[in-house]
Amino acid sequence: MEYLSNTYFLLALTFAIYAASQILQSRTGWSFLNPILISAILIIAYLNVNDISIDTYNEGGRYIEFWLKPAIVALGVPLYKQLSTIRKQLLPLLISELAGCVVGIISVVLIARLLGATQEVVMSLAAKSVTTPIAMEVTKAVGGIPPLTAAVVVSVGIFGGLTGFRVMRMTRIGSPIAQGLSLGTAAHAVGTSRAMDVSDKYGAFASLGLTLNGIFTALLTPTVLSLLD
Amino acid sequence: MVLQCAIIFGCLALGELVVWLTGIKLPSSIIGMLLLTLLLQVKAVKLRQVEGMANFLVKNLGFFFVPAAVSLMLYFDIIRAQWIPIVVASAVSTVIVMVVTGWIHQLVRKFL
Numbered sequence: 192m193e194y195l196s197n198t199y200f201l202l203a204l205t206f207a208i209y210a211a212s213q214i215l216q217s218r219t220g221w222s223f224l225n226p227i228l229i230s231a232i233l234i235i236a237y238l239n240v241n242d243i244s245i246d247t248y249n250e251g252g253r254y255i256e257f258w259l260k261p262a263i264v265a266l267g268v269p270l271y272k273q274l275s276t277i278r279k280q281l282l283p284l285l286i287s288e289l290a291g292c293v294v295g296i297i298s299v300v301l302i303a304r305l306l307g308a309t310q311e312v313v314m315s316l317a318a319k320s321v322t323t324p325i326a327m328e329v330t331k332a333v334g335g336i337p338p339l340t341a342a343v344v345v346s347v348g349i350f351g352g353l354t355g356f357r358v359m360r361m362t363r364i365g366s367p368i369a370q371g372l373s374l375g376t377a378a379h380a381v382g383t384s385r386a387m388d389v390s391d392k393y394g395a396f397a398s399l400g401l402t403l404n405g406i407f408t409a410l411l412t413p414t415v416l417s418l419l420d
Numbered sequence: 421m422v423l424q425c426a427i428i429f430g431c432l433a434l435g436e437l438v439v440w441l442t443g444i445k446l447p448s449s450i451i452g453m454l455l456l457t458l459l460l461q462v463k464a465v466k467l468r469q470v471e472g473m474a475n476f477l478v479k480n481l482g483f484f485f486v487p488a489a490v491s492l493m494l495y496f497d498i499i500r501a502q503w504i505p506i507v508v509a510s511a512v513s514t515v516i517v518m519v520v521t522g523w524i525h526q527l528v529r530k531f532l
Contacts, residue, residue, distance in 0.1 A: 209483055227482050231489035238493070245494055252487030258477065259484040261425075263449035264432045265474035266481075267456030274461060283528040291521030299513035308505035319510050320517055323488070324447035332445075342495035343510055345488050351514050352482075358515055364522030372525055377517035384482035394478065400521065402450055409445050 196243045198251040205255065208233050222356070227381065228349050263322070263380060266398040269387075273395035276368070284372065288400065291376045292407040295320045296415045315339040317412050319347045321405045322379040329412045344379065351378025352385035368396050375400025424473035427465055431456045 194200060212229035216222075238248055249256075270277075277284065296317050303313045315335030318326040323344050330340040355374045364370055367390075374382035375397030383401050387394035435452035438444065444451075459465040499506055 205486055209486060227485050227489050230486045231492065234486070234490045235493045238490070245491055248490060249487060252490065255484055256487040258480075259488075260432055260447075260449040260452075261428050262477040262481045262484055263447075264428050264435070264452035264456055265470075265477040267431070267453040267460065268467070268470060268474040269478065270453065271457045271460040271467075274457065280529065282532060283525050286528050287521050287525035290524045291517050294520045295513055295517040298516045299509045302512055303505045303509035306505035306508055308502050308509070312502050312506065316506065316509055316513075320514065322447065322450070324449070325445075328445050336498065338495055339498050339506075341488070342492050342499060343506065345485065345492060347510050347514050348485070349489065350511055351518065354515070355518060358518055359522055362519045362522070364519070364526065366526060366529075369522040369525040373518040373522040376521045377514050380481055381485055384478075384485075387478055387481065398453070402453065405450055406446065 192241075195241045196247050201243075201248055202251040202254065204237070205230065205234060205252070222353055225349060225353050228353070231349075259380075266383065266394075266401075269391050269395035270398050270402075273392060273399075277399060280368070284399065284403070287369075287372065288376060288403040289407060291373070291400075292320075292404050292411060293415060295377070295404075296408070296412055297419065300416065300419055310334075311336055312339065314416070316343060317416060318408050319343045320377055320379065321408045322401060325405045325409050329409060333413055333416055345381070348378045348381025351382045355382060355385060367393055371396030372400040375402075376404045379405075421473060424470050427459075427470050428452075428456070428473060428477070431459070 209226050209230045212224060212226040216224040216226060238245065299316045299319055300313055303316050311334070314333045315330050317333060318329035318340060323341050326340050326344045327337040330337045351374065355378060359370050359373060364373060371386045371393035374386045379401045383394060383397035386397035431452040432448060434455055435448035438451050439448050460467060
């Protein structure tokens, strides 16, 4: 059945599955029914069952992915709306970001080493918290495997979005600014989209976290890694 | 909607230009986002000229990640070979990043 791999059919399927999981998640209130996760699982299963390659899927998929860059640019709007708050707390924001960035690199490297990962894999994990293009550049620079980084970054985003609010409830991170910031710092744009579900203000601080951690990670990873050797 | 797209894609294109000219190791989208914030702040762009499209894009940010998440299937083999360190290190470190960022932010705010 050639129709099963038709570009527009695959696009329609993606929209439908995502919309259905959104409805399911809001009806049940179960956070593990994350629409990105559910859609990815169901589409991967569908492609495997019908023996359709990822290249065929991406013939349509790239039209969805295309909007990712403009959507990140659009985060400038919520960021602008929170600019006066950001200016007032510039120092706390910068300090917590710096801490989050450095601790993120050190912890992932040490744990991966402890559990016996090869050097190449360890290097691929160092930039796991930040948005894919930055993470892949960093991985290239430090001698890791960029596609592995891409895979880990998306998984980290989904995991962070899924567990974020529960983790912060358990650790008494209560202020909306700290919560938004943490989500964006730890789980880049996927965490930011989760924060946007709550409110514009959460989303704005998540975009700030994603931006600052991206910049810090790009600048600091090589230095932090050389200190760990 | 066309004007709104022109502004958003204009910022993205300028971001691409900056990357191309300077060779800076940052994504064009992040530079474009900062440019858009700047243009709004200096009132070169008015909020109502981008807000509709921007809200639409931002609200659906998660959806645009689906193809990237589907592409994970390409890397199952690399991941399978060392899945324990990869999964444990990434998950634990992600929680650590969230907690440390949030705690330090709350702590610094209390004392400053």
